[in-house]
Amino acid sequence: MSRLPDGLCLATHLRHGAKGTFGALVDLLWPPSCIGCGAAVIEPDRFCATCWQGLPFISPPVCQRYGVPVPFDLGPEPLSPLAVSDPPVFERARAAFRYDGLARDLVHHFKCGDRTELARPMGRLMAEAGKALLYDTSLIVPVPLHRFRFLGRRFNQAALLAKEIGVFDAKAGGL
Numbered sequence: 001m002s003r004l005p006d007g008l009c010l011a012t013h014l015r016h017g018a019k020g021t022f023g024a025l026v027d028l029l030w031p032p033s034c035i036g037c038g039a040a041v042i043e044p045d046r047f048c049a050t051c052w053q054g055l056p057f058i059s060p061p062v063c064q065r066y067g068v069p070v071p072f073d074l075g076p077e078p079l080s081p082l083a084v085s086d087p088p089v090f091e092r093a094r095a096a097f098r099y100d101g102l103a104r105d106l107v108h109h110f111k112c113g114d115r116t117e118l119a120r121p122m123g124r125l126m127a128e129a130g131k132a133l134l135y136d137t138s139l140i141v142p143v144p145l146h147r148f149r150f151l152g153r154r155f156n157q158a159a160l161l162a163k164e165i166g167v168f169d170a171k172a173g174g175l
């Protein structure tokens with residue numbers, strides 16, 4: 001697991017609750033920085049151009065059931081070989097990234113490194129990737145965390161992501 005920049009946690013938590021003069025003071029003391037490398041960015045909770053280009057996004061065409069990339073466009077609702085041979089119990093799934101590189105580091109730091117401030121940008125990216133599903137959704141339910149694991153971790157990462165995804169307004173078309 002590579003190391004994400006330190007110093008983002010406190011500033012990000014303060015920024016999320018800050019408005020007006022206090023928000024401007026937080027930005028002055030801790031200018032927004034890339035959540036991947038710490039480089040200066042214009043807005044908080046964003047990536048710099050270099051990190052953005054390095055993120056392993058999953059882009060169309062994707063399997064309509066599993067959401068995994070398919071090698072070429074198979075029509076309006078392509079299915080992967082796995083979805084045909086072993087259909088999942090769920091109707092549709094989507095992911096923002098392949099579990100690789102910076103995306104893998106973000107997940108590790110979020111889940112195991114107490115980096116809860118990553119919930120907002122990760123939730124936004126998940127919502128963007130799953131906006132077609134969210135359009136028809138009226139309820140978002142996070143995967144529960146076993147009570148002992150919850151005591152050890154002190155938060156349910158799925159609940160934090162679900163909260164951020166819930167802010168996404170699919171009908172309005174974005175964040």
Ligand SMILES: [Zn+2]
Pocket residue numbers: 034035036037038039047048049050051052
């Ligand atoms: Zn960066």
